[in-house]
Amino acid sequence: MFLLFSCENSMKDIEKVANIQEEENVNISRDVTVVYSDSAVVKAELKSPELREYPDSVGFFEFQKGVVIRFFDANQNETQRIKSDYAIQRNNEGLTEFRKNVVVTMDNGSIIKSEEIFYDEKKQIYYNTVPITFDMKDGRGSFQATSFTSDLNFKLIKGENMTGYYVPTGENQLPSFGR
Numbered sequence: 509m510f511l512l513f514s515c516e517n518s519m520k521d522i523e524k525v526a527n528i529q530e531e532e533n534v535n536i537s538r539d540v541t542v543v544y545s546d547s548a549v550v551k552a553e554l555k556s557p558e559l560r561e562y563p564d565s566v567g568f569f570e571f572q573k574g575v576v577i578r579f580f581d582a583n584q585n586e587t588q589r590i591k592s593d594y595a596i597q598r599n600n601e602g603l604t605e606f607r608k609n610v611v612v613t614m615d616n617g618s619i620i621k622s623e624e625i626f627y628d629e630k631k632q633i634y635y636n637t638v639p640i641t642f643d644m645k646d647g648r649g650s651f652q653a654t655s656f657t658s659d660l661n662f663k664l665i666k667g668e669n670m671t672g673y674y675v676p677t678g679e680n681q682l683p684s685f686g687r
Contacts, residue, residue: 533563533564534560534561534562535560535561535563536559536560536561537559537561538557538558538559539557540554540555540556540558540559541554542554549582550580551579552577552578552579553577553578553580554577555576555577555578556571556573556574556575556576556595557574558571558572558573559571567599568596568599568600569596569597569599570596570597571594571596572594574591574592574595575592575594576589576591577589577591585615586615587661588613588614588615588661589611589612589613590606590610590611590612590625591610591611591612591613592606592607592608592609592611592625593607593608593609594606594607595607602628602629602630603626603627603629604627605624605625605626606624606625607623607624609621609623610622610625617644617645618642618643618645618662619642619643620640620662621641622638622639622640622641623639624636624637624638632659633658633659633660634658634660635655635656635657635658636655637655639653639654639655640652640654640655642665644674647675648674648675648677649672649674650673651667651670651671651673651674652670652672653667653669653670654668654669655668
């Protein structure tokens with residue numbers, strides 16, 4: 509009887525172990541700062557409270573707690589900043605997704621806001637398929653669109669169903685908007 513009871517417990521333990529789902533391999537880093545440079549010149553700096561790397565899957569980095577990326581010119585002046593509450597970089601696809609409260613700030617003070625923005629590394633463009641707002645510095649203009657495509661510097665922005673206003677000041681700081 510004792511032997512049977514002992515075997516029954518062992519079988520239950522084996523059953524429990526057999527039903528445990530295998531966890532996905534993930535490397536977690538906290539308080540991350542990544543500096544991108546070319547020929548010893550800093551081009552960008554990424555900061556995040558947490559970086560998750562999934563080496564066994566399709567090769568991507570996930571920023572569940574948000575990310576801030578600052579871009580610099582040759583003189584180390586900040587040219588733009590992208591901030592979002594969530595991001596995922598899909599290395600194999602060359603695609604980075606910024607989601608939830610995405611804010612792009614340009615060096616001239618203009619701000620782009622959306623719930624998602626994608627960066628296509630191969631095509632060197634930003635784009636999205638949800639509404640976006642572009643507010644110019646000093647309240648000189650505001651534009652809304654149902655989606656957009658832009659170059660890397662947000663100088664040539666093509667919006668769908670774009671509406672808004674612009675108050676000229678003599679400076680030619682207005683990006684080129686197209687259809």
